[in-house]
Amino acid sequence: MAFDVARIRGLFPALGDGWIHFDGPAGMLVPEQVASAVSTAMRAPVSGPGGAFPASQRAESIVTAARRAVADLTGTDPAGVVLGPSASVLLRRLVDAMSEGWQLGDEIVVSRLDEQANLIPWQHAAKRVGAVVRWGEIDIETCELPAWQYESLVTARTKAVAITAASGSVGTRPDVPTVVEFAKRVGATVVLDASYAAPFVPLDQPELGADVIVVSAQAWGGPAVGALAFRDPEMLERLPSAALEPGVRGPARLELGPHAYPLLAGLVASIDYLAGLDDAASGSRRERLVTSLGSAKSYHAGLLAQLTTELRALPHVTVIGDAMRRIPALGFAVAGKKAPEVAEYLASQGLCAFADDGTSGVFAALGVGEVGGAVRIGLAHYSNVFEVNQLIRVLEELR
DSSP states (O other), X not given: OOBOHHHHHTTOGGGGGOOEEOBGGGOOOOOHHHHHHHHHHHHSOOOOTTOSSHHHHHHHHHHHHHHHHHHHHHTOOGGGEEEESOHHHHHHHHHHHHHTTOOTTOEEEEETTSOGGGTHHHHHHHHHHXXXXXXXXXXXXXXXXXXXXXXXXXXXXXXXXXXXXXXXTTOBOOOHHHHHHHHHTTTOEEEEEOTTTTTTSOOOHHHHOOSEEEEEGGGGTXXXXXXXXXXXXXXXXXXXXXXXXXXXXXXXXXXXXXXXXXXXXXXXXXXXXXXXXXXXXXXXHHHHHHHHHHHHHHXXXXXXXXHHHHHHTSTTEEEEOOOSSBOSEEEEEETTOOHHHXXXXXXXXXXXXXXXXXXXXXHHHTTGGGGTOEEEEEOOTTOOHHHHHHHHHHHHHOO
């Protein structure tokens, strides 16, 4: 495997701004090939689908290519790929459609590890129909999400289980297949938010077992586009349609209005970029994705290990959580300082990072808000040892 971070850094014009970017949880920077794909598609004549002329056919080919690209990324069938303006919007449509058949007293299971975007739609739907929300709790020391608890959390009344493939706050990757196994015993639908995991680990729907995988292209430097990948495309036919046109079939049932075709062209380019992270990867795009993301996983595991070891060596810094399986994202607190103060100081030294006040999401469950919040750090494909050393140096000076 060959993950050449110097070569990868050369793909990102935005790195020329001189800043060190640890703001990965908000989305990676955009590779040149993605920006070029979007601008090229915007210059070309593209019309609506259904016509016999080239501009219309180009629109159809872009949508088809986007479905195939997402299917390659997730290991699913292109016939089950729904495209839309963002993962959050698509998840809201999915939850609204699923909840039309729920009744008073039905149950859904969510977790404290999930981001708000994967919690609020389920909570709103439960409140609307009178369903019960049950919570998977995290270990406050390690930030693990123990899978064994789902054996009792999931009951005969459970309609859906929503879980993340990885936390963008503390990096934890839960044991999704075991959770799915418990859910399948009662026929519950499993919706997996894989947005934070997708840039760093190969996704394989047959191995994960989830009924729906949610991804956001912005997580890996793609455009503002989201997708739902269904394990069984026939599930789409059983859901109420959200489409404006009557009688539509397949993914179009959850797609509202015309597509942003240039952005879908950028989506395809962004997944091709992922497939090329390892310059020795070969074979089909799916095969290259598995190889490249496996290389990315190995590279970032080493870089994250260095970062966490050196952060823990600083007496005034507390790293939050210590999960065994994780992506390169973490939160930390600095003794005597509130998170916004730390983030502002990092910015004054040319480092980009976000402060979280700890009043919602996983940090709220951990009580981090009581100590002034946490700073969120996310490594990206272009992160390197020099940048990690700079972060440690700056934090050493922050006393």
